[in-house]
Amino acid sequence: MKEKSRPVVALMYDFDKTLCTKDMQEYTFIPGVGMTAEEFWREAAALSTEQKMDGVLTYMYLMLEKAHAARKGIRRSDFVKLGRDLEFFPGVTEWFERIRRFGDELGVTVEHYIISSGLREIIEGSEIRDAFREIFACEFLYDENEVACWPKNAVNYTTKTQFLFRINKGVLDISDDNSLNTYTPEDERRVPFRNMIYIGDGLTDVPCMKLVKVGGGYSIAVYREGAKSKVHPLLTDNRVNFIEPADYREGSPLDTTVKTILRKMLLTDILTADSANQRKDAADR
DSSP, X not given: OOOOOOOEEEEEEOOBTTTBSSOGGGTTHHHHTTOOHHHHXXXXXXXXXXXXXXXXXXXXXXXXXXXXXXXXXOBHHHHHHGGGGOXXXXXXXXXXXXXXXXHHHHXXXXXXXXXXXXXXXXXXXXXXXXXXXXXXXXXXXXXTTSBEEEEEEOOOTTTTHHHHHHHHHTOOOTTOHHHHHSOOOGGGOSSOGGGEEEEEOSGGGHHHHHHHHHTTOEEEEEEOTTOHHHHHHHHHTTSOSEEEESOOSTTSHHHHHHHHHHHHHHHHHHHHHHHHHHHHXXXXX
């Protein structure tokens, strides 16, 4: 009999205000161009409304405009350096390896992914970059001098959902649409939706949260201290399974919830496989 492979579980995270404590541009970039966070985002919102422009493309455009005006570098390396200044919620830097080891002890392969409307370059410069199998986020296209010249990828709250299917099918190359759209039987997909956990912080994560939840996986909304009321409607409106404080330390409610989910996913995978084998045996008789 062929040995059963270990189930794969994907933990997928928004980034801003989910792992780091505020929008990543607010730590260094926005102060560096002489603005407050409120001024930058207010101008971005106004421009988006005036031009009927996608909000993500708007902020990317405004970053380049403000950097030019302030004579700040816009090379890829300049954006990557901004990742050094990110501040994370308690326990984040130890979380990924600890959960991976817990999965190993259970007999589950745990993979971590980012699905963010923030900048990939900044995330790549952070101390947690190596924790992720893949980072799906906004990114600039750079010219021959490594200077940003065009948005290469823009990830808004609805386009985030495509990456769930990429992870589901194991098609992580975002230039590969053919493999993504080719029919694949559910039992041949690399990460079933029932083996997905999505962790986010608010309304921009709702499409992903709902899709994962409907597919049999689990969605968790995290909140910073004193902001529980912001995510409470996500629970009462049945968009998420759980709401937890953004505390990633061992023994925290979030840590306990995720570990419990992983245990349940393993049992579900075993039962699903046993049921499929029984049906196959019955059909062969």
